[in-house]
Amino acid sequence: MKNKIFHPYTTFSAIEKGFPNMVRGEGIYLFDDQGKQYVDMVSSWWACALGHGHPKVVKAIQEQASILQHSITGCLTHPNVLALADRLAKLMPTPERHTLFASDGCSAVEAALKITIQYWYNLDRPEKTWVIGMDQGYHGDSLGALGAGFVDGFHKPFEQVVMHHAKLPFPLPTADDPDGFLPSKQVIEEHADKLAAVIVEPLCLGSAGMKIYSADYLKELADCCAENEVLLIIDEVAMGFGRTGQRFAFNHAGIDPDLVTVGKALTAGYMPMSACIVKDKIYDTFSDTGEKDCTFYHGNTYAGHPIGCAAALAALDIYEAEDTVERAAEMAEKMKHWMQPMAEIGCVKELRFLGMIGVVELKPEAKPLVAQIKQALFEQGYLFRPLGNVFYLMPPLIITDDELRAAVYALQQTLEEFC
């Protein structure tokens, strides 16, 4: 059959070479139609925290599918969405929150951007319309999300059409500025009168190549936003639900963000569902009972989808019952230890770690080797997706010691072989 798919993030040369047809998933493995198994080292685009085929999530989806498949959340509600909104609020440092549901990470981010802009409109401060993010940040591929972030390697053709406001520089610590926060402070203070919000990926710029920054920077950012009447959106789409060794990455900084976006691992990656969790001081301004109608006229067809909610509720139960977050923190220490020898390999520039994210950045001159290394690992049954010259391990959080050790060793041996 001719391939009629317009594949995302896939070069025509990759399509020409061909790739496997995955027909089944179980645990940390994907299986192709030839029966070959691959370790999913990227947790299927960072979503499948519980691996594939977790029986409890599968059962929740099956049961819900037989009861109520869809019912909208505009002027209606249903038990699953009520329960999930309540549950998400309770996971926040302060539970006074309402949650707007969406379908994927970037639709939750779009909602967050618009909520912050309309918040200031609701308060008769319509001049506050800018939402700025970090240089090379990534918040999804819709135009609004692109403007808030912007990864040169992906988004060049859209440079002229996205919101181009100031950017927070990636934090570079110095002797006088140990968290690298001062340049960001300057940007926020300079534009505070126009700023509706700041949005950041907490602690790790994933798509930019797993660039990691400190929790102290995040704390300073939260304080600075509060002092300057700027809302703070923490985009937990990639990091949320245990990846960093805390439930949310922002928990490392002890902050209480105004808005939090979640997706991916929210449903363990089994259903397309995301959410924007909003503090009530913001939510309360969206009323139609005052002089002007401040209703939020925004929504997605699948907002609060009953089967998505069932998957999310099951995933949240499992994260709690199986101590997934605590386990991830313990495994992270082991992964760090096992990966250390890779620092000695000639082509390795540096290793970086954040919870269950282990990063091996190669020296720029090793870039031409990346495709071959990736292919060699693939032939050994390891599915890596390097970002530029950055290899990273971001396996399902259910991976066992032996499986993780074997994956680390496979990467080490393959790097040694090529450089």
Ligand SMILES: Cc1ncc(COP(=O)(O)O)c(C=O)c1O
């Ligand atoms: C931090 C962050 N935000 C948003 C998104 C967009 O999510 P989605 O691809 O589900 O739209 C991503 C995707 O990788 C992400 O890493």
